[in-house]
Amino acid sequence: MKSFATVAAVLCGVAGTAAAQSASATVSSSSPSVAPGGSVTVTVSVDYDTGLAGGGLFGAPGFYGFGGNVVASGDAAADVNGAGIAIDPQLGFGTTASTPGGGIVARAAAGRGLDGGLSGGMIDVMSFELSVDAGAVVGTSVTLDFEGAAVLVEDSNLVTYATTPGLNQQVLVANGVTVTIGQGGCNAADLAEPFGVLDLSDITTFVGAFTTQDPSADLDQNGIFDLSDVTTFVGAFVAGCP
Numbered sequence: 001m002k003s004f005a006t007v008a009a010v011l012c013g014v015a016g017t018a019a020a021q022s023a024s025a026t027v028s029s030s031s032p033s034v035a036p037g038g039s040v041t042v043t044v045s046v047d048y049d050t051g052l053a054g055g056g057l058f059g060a061p062g063f064y065g066f067g068g069n070v071v072a073s074g075d076a077a078a079d080v081n082g083a084g085i086a087i088d089p090q091l092g093f094g095t096t097a098s099t100p101g102g103g104i105v106a107r108a109a110a111g112r113g114l115d116g117g118l119s120g121g122m123i124d125v126m127s128f129e130l131s132v133d134a135g136a137v138v139g140t141s142v143t144l145d146f147e148g149a150a151v152l153v154e155d156s157n158l159v160t161y162a163t164t165p166g167l168n169q170q171v172l173v174a175n176g177v178t179v180t181i182g183q184g185g186c187n188a189a190d191l192a193e194p195f196g197v198l199d200l201s202d203i204t205t206f207v208g209a210f211t212t213q214d215p216s217a218d219l220d221q222n223g224i225f226d227l228s229d230v231t232t233f234v235g236a237f238v239a240g241c242p
Helices: 004-012 200-211 227-239
Strands: 022-029 039-049 062-073 080-087 093-098 104-111 122-132 141-154 157-162 173-175 177-181
Touching: 022 062, 022 141, 022 177, 039 062, 039 141, 062 122, 080 093, 104 122, 141 173, 200 227
Parallel strands: 022 173, 080 104
Antiparallel strands: 022 039, 039 122, 062 104, 062 141, 080 122, 093 104, 141 157, 141 177
16 A cells, blocks of 8 residues: 555655755644643644745645654554544645554645645644553653655645655655653643642743753754744743643
């Protein structure tokens, strides 16, 4: 059976690209920790740059489609499951999604059809709920990675970027996320005990982690400690626990 990445490549074709053009896929989690029996929202985002490419046969330049799997690894990989996959509504062509198991917690593919590319930078192509078995061991973790392809409209070409590129395909840089099985916070700002309550201890923990560039403060999971992390923390803190 062909993989979704292969299907995306076959449907969309391949072409060369200039060095200034790029694409990357990032997996992120609504919380860095989740308790046994709990769940977090996982999002796959594609960031892209079409450089000086213009439109053409396939419409405006920009993001065109994607296909691939979110794969779980680590000592808690067997304790997690994906469900409720949602795909960006702007990607309505050839839409398909499933949670097949066997280490793959989510699989999806979708494109733009005759609508051309999406302009701009980043798009959240898919999201789903990652649930953790009640019997999962506290202190274990699961790493989630995207394996697949994204397609951009560049001039009159559909250019495929893949995590494992084939002939005439470009490299899709993949950034994964690790979720720890712990006591679990109610959202991204609930970083310290008592979990389920947002208070000064969460603020102190975030500030300390941000200052020392601890991974727990990299709330958007992009490897950079910047205003985006601060904004994410403040938004989650203000929203409060359910």
